[in-house]
Amino acid sequence: MVNKIVRILIVFSLVLGINGCKGLETSSQSTVEALTSNTSRLGSIYQTDSDQESKPAFESVLKESREPWNKSSNSQDLRDLPDLPGLLIRQPIPILYYHSVMLEAENEVRMPPDQFEAQMDFLCDNGYQSITLNQLYRAFYQGASLPPKPFVITFDDGYLDNYTTAFPILRRYGFTATVFMVSSYIGGEDFLSWPQLKELVASGWEIEGHTDTHPYLSKIDEITLLHELKSSKELLELGLGKTVDFLAYPYGDFDSAVLQAVRDTGYLMAFTTERGWANPNSDARQIQRIYCYANMGQNEFSRRLQNWNY
Numbered sequence: 001m002v003n004k005i006v007r008i009l010i011v012f013s014l015v016l017g018i019n020g021c022k023g024l025e026t027s028s029q030s031t032v033e034a035l036t037s038n039t040s041r042l043g044s045i046y047q048t049d050s051d052q053e054s055k056p057a058f059e060s061v062l063k064e065s066r067e068p069w070n071k072s073s074n075s076q077d078l079r080d081l082p083d084l085p086g087l088l089i090r091q092p093i094p095i096l097y098y099h100s101v102m103l104e105a106e107n108e109v110r111m112p113p114d115q116f117e118a119q120m121d122f123l124c125d126n127g128y129q130s131i132t133l134n135q136l137y138r139a140f141y142q143g144a145s146l147p148p149k150p151f152v153i154t155f156d157d158g159y160l161d162n163y164t165t166a167f168p169i170l171r172r173y174g175f176t177a178t179v180f181m182v183s184s185y186i187g188g189e190d191f192l193s194w195p196q197l198k199e200l201v202a203s204g205w206e207i208e209g210h211t212d213t214h215p216y217l218s219k220i221d222e223i224t225l226l227h228e229l230k231s232s233k234e235l236l237e238l239g240l241g242k243t244v245d246f247l248a249y250p251y252g253d254f255d256s257a258v259l260q261a262v263r264d265t266g267y268l269m270a271f272t273t274e275r276g277w278a279n280p281n282s283d284a285r286q287i288q289r290i291y292c293y294a295n296m297g298q299n300e301f302s303r304r305l306q307n308w309n310y
Contacts, residue, residue, distance in 0.1 A: 092277035099155065123305075137268055181208070211250055269284045
């Protein structure tokens, strides 16, 4: 039984390594040692004849492995955390958020393409692997596994250049992304069309909610608030043939009434503009992200990927 578990864990770890620009990554010594250590503990757990009897102890080991930062020092730098196998990590994860990828002087939300590509190159060279929001949700709240250095790319609003410029760059690196689409903007000038959105979905991207008209949600009445959230969700689901489970708040604006409306309309997670990494200990509808802006520089970009509470 134990040998079988070892084989499954090692094979699964190798499969997770086949992702993104680096192709097949070799497991580190620390990962092998951690897997061996945990599997040894599992061996003592599985000495009973009943899987049902051993299940609580097995889940206890997994829970301990998925919550390393709660058992470490108060340091917020992930370099100080213990080295754990990629299969079992459950820790803060960087979510990058952009708007547009194009050159426009003195407009910080327009990330120049060469800077954007340099950032993707940095991520690739440092072994980061992109994941989807669905994968993030399942890892945070359902115990699913992730690769050792996961990150998420998001774009707010649904600009056309997300398809014409960012998409080809990300495809070269094997990365995917999420577009938080303002539903009334679809097909508008300089915004994504339905065929483009469908092509992105077919290529592994996610298209999620960003309301119908991009208002300040805390400043509108309850009926309008529910309409903004629900109509956008339903339109995207109908047009794309998939569920829309995630939302980004326009302008990062929300209050307690907005949080309740987001729950009532069925969004599983919602994303703010507050600085920091996504943390599984946070409210699922108040998830932080890393703002990426024009001329931020490679040093600043790197710094934001080294400290989860930068």
